[in-house]
Amino acid sequence: MKKNVVEAHDLVKTYQLGEVQVEALRGLSLHIRRGEIVAIMGPSGSGKSTLMNILGCLDRPTSGQYILDSEDVSQLSDDQLADIRNRKIGFVFQSYNLLQRTNALDNVMLPLRYKRDNANNHTEMAAAILERVGLKDRMNHKPFELSGGQQQRVAIARALINNPSIILADEPTGNLDSKVGHEIMQLLLELNKEDNVTLIIVTHDSGVAKITDRTIHIIDGKVEK
C-alpha cells in the first residue's frame, strides 16, 4: 500500500469578520497518497480556497491536525512554514505569478534562493528542468516574451525545482484556451508518471477533474461523502 503524503484530520478554520464568525472549514478530513493525482472541486464559498491555503502551508488551521510527509505542520511558526513551503510544496497558480523583470531561468531559480544550502549548481538545475518542460530555447526570455502556455510551463518548472512532496495547482488551466490547457494537463500528468510527484489540482473544470485519479468535492467546509 502506498503511503499517505497528506493526512488531514478534523481541520477547522474560523475567521473573524467584524462581529461575525465565519466557519470556513468545519472538521474536514482527507488523505492523499504519494503519487496520486487528486482534483479538489467545490462551489465558491465552500471552503475550497481555505483548504488550499492550509494544504499549501500558507495558513494554519484553527484546530485539527495536518500531517505533510509525516511531519505535523499544523502549528508551526511563520518561518518554519516558509521553510516547509520551500522544501515540500510546489505552487502553480492560475495567473502564473512570474516575476516580470527576470527571465525564465531566474524565475525557476527563485525557490533555490530561499533554500538554506550552499549548492552552487542552481543554474544547471534550473536549465535541466526548463528543458524537461520543453522550454530549452526560451530560458533567457522574460515572461512578457512568452505565451500563456509557456509562462505556465515556467511556473511548473519553478514548482518542481526543489523536488517537492506535493504540487498544488490552483486552476492551472484557468487562463488558457482549451488546447493549451490540455497540453499543460498532459505535462503535469507526464511529470507525475516520471517523478511520482503528488498532484493536487483545484479546479472548476470537470474536464480537468476527469483526468485525475480521484475527485474530492468540498461543500460547506467538509468533504462531501
Next chain:
Amino acid sequence: MNAVRFFKEAISSLLSNKMRTFLTMLGIVIGVAAVISMMAIGNGAQESITSSIESMGTNLIFISQNNDASNPEALTLSDATAISEAATQYIAAVAPSVQNSMSVSYSGNSITAQIYGVTPEYESVRNTAVSEGSFITQSQVDERSTVAVIGVDIAEELFNTTQNVVGNKIRMGSYVYTVIGLLEKQGGSFSGSSDNQVFIPITTAQARIISRTNAHDEISMISISATSSDDMESAIEEVTKVMQNQHGILGGEGNDFTVMSQESITEAASSITGVLTIFLGGIAAISLLVGGIGIMNIMLVTVVERTREIGLRKAVGARKRDILTQFLIEALVIGLVGGILGVLVGAGISAVISKIAAFSETVLNPKVSFSSVLLSTLFSIGVGLVFGIYPANRAANLEPVEALRTE
C-alpha cells in the same frame, strides 16, 4: 545568504522603474550635494579669513576701547605715548590710529573709503608697504600736512589706473589732499586689507576728519608690534599694566580697554565661521532628511505595487527576514548611490563657486573635506535605512495568503 546576489537583485528591481528611482534618488543627491558644498564653502571662508588675519603678522597687539565697560575712558594719544615710553625689550613699535569712513573724490569719481590717521610707525607695525611714493613721515605728522597714502582699490576707482598716481589731488570732506604714496596690493576681502584704505597723518585726521566734541587727543586704536611672536604674552602683560596705570584701574576692577592679539582674533573668527559652517551644514542636512522621507514614500508605494511579488516569494519559501532584507537593501542602494552622486555634484558646485570667486577676485576656496564626504555618505545610507525600515517591515509582515490574493 549571498550579499552580491541581494545587491544585484535590488539594482535590477530599481532599474525596472528608472524614472521613479532617479526622482527618489534626486532628493538624496540634492541633500548630500547641499551638505557637501555648504560645508566646503564654510571651510573655505574659515581658511581665507584666518589666512588674511594671519597675514597681518603674528606679533600684533591691538588695544581698543572696551565698549562693554561702564563709562569707558577713551583711548588717547598719551596712552600710546605712555606705552612707547615704558616699552621694554618686548615691544618693538607702537602705532596709534584714528579711523573714520568717508567719501573720497577726484574729478567726478568718488568712493567711500576707510580713512586712517596714522603715524610713521604704522607702516612697520601693520606691514603696509608702498609701491610708489612714500609713507607718512614724522614731519608731515608734526605739520598736519594734507597728504594721503592710498590703497590700490582707491587708485583704481578714482584715477582708473594704479600707475603714476603720486601728485594727484584728491578731496575728502572740504579739504584737498596730495597723494604721496600708493600701497602695495594686499588682496583679500576681509578685515586687514589695506586696498580700500586711505592713510593721512594722525594730526590731520584729528583736526579735520574726526569731529570730536571734546579731546582732540582721542584715538580709535593702538597697534603694537611685539619684538617676536614668542614674547607675545610678556608684551600683552606689559601693555595691559601700562594701560591700567594710565586709566587708573586698580587690580580686580574690569578694564575699560581691550587688548587683543592676532591669535585671539583668529580664534574668534574661526569660532564664528565654525558656527557658520555648522549652521549651513545643518540647513542642508534638513534637505537630506526630506530626501529620506521621499525614499520612504516611494518604498511604501513600491510595497503596495509589489504585494503579489512578495506573496509569491513567501509562497516559495521566503521568510520575513528575506523580504525585509530585500527591501532594506533597495532603500540602502538608493541612499548609497544618491550619496555618491551627491558628493560628486557637491564637489562640482564647490569647484564652480571657487571659479566664480576667483573670477571676482574674492579669496574663497571651498574645500571639500574628507570628513564631510564620509559624514554625508554615511548619513545618506543611514537615511535610506531608517526610512526604508518602515516600508520594508510592512512588506515583510504581509500575509502570504492576502498578498497572493491581491490583484
